[in-house]
Amino acid sequence: MSTFEDHSHDIELLTSVKPYVIGLCVMEHSALFGIVDARGDVLCSESVPMSDYPEPTAFVFDICDRLLPMIEKCGGLERIKAMGISACSGNNRNGCIENPSNLKWGGKIPLAKMFQGSLAIPVSLLNDATAAAMGEMTFGAAHGLQNFVAVSVNVGLGAGIFVNNRAVLGYNGRVGEIGHVTIFPGGRACGCGKEGCLESYVSRRGIIDNLFELFKTYPELTSTLRQVKKEDMTIDMIAEAAEAGDEVANKVLNYSGELLGKALVPVASFINPEAFVLCGEVGTKCGRFMQRAILEALNVNLFSQMKWQTRVLLSSLDLSEAPLLYASAEAWNTKAV
């Protein structure tokens, strides 16, 4: 080996003393956590069911316990820059999960502070949609974009917003709650207590409800999905049927895309984004069957001088790793406190 090569190796070691971050994604049914490098390669990861943790203290204790062998495998805590947490009902401003409707934990939980106390590294926490935007900008379809909105479609629907290359955090940490904008006054009951919210029509449950309404509206149309009971229907089945050319499956995703596109018109009008990026489980699985309808509904309804300027992109990340990459992305910006 030449001297030059030895020297470059030393420089590489010096500049990458903390080459890893920890990501933790707290979801409705499970938590996914692991260690990620700057290229977005997941070195190790594990998933646990949230039903095992009726309260957050035991959760923090157990996740730290499970992280320790991973941290050792990566060369110890001194090689870890920070930890990033993504959580539904996460407050971007204070590192807390606040009154989560889909977790058993109630009240205000200072999860970032709890992990920071246990691991002794900087910890940041973002709500899931803001984390998704951060992740898509760092590793995915929004790479290189400075003004964009990540539209995360899962059990619910939320938006992560970047303006002038910075994440919009909101006045008190809650931002991008487009899922609870009323699109049909007096419409379907939403989990938030209102009626006719966008998320009651464009989400995992919402799209399935749309499908069963379409079955009634178009009794003449045949579909393999008619054999499936409503309680057994999944988004995967709808996406697979759409892929196979099923007319009703394509119709329902087209309709759901149209509703989403109309709802994004004020968002595009207010912040003039370069692109909307569809992500989340439903967004990723069904996005390509909704993309055209979103784009058309958006542009038909936009002010003439804004038409056809905003793209609709699909997440380019693998769905099995995306939640962890989203959670970890903010950790690269997190400074020691």
Ligand SMILES: [Zn+2]
């Ligand atoms: Zn609602």
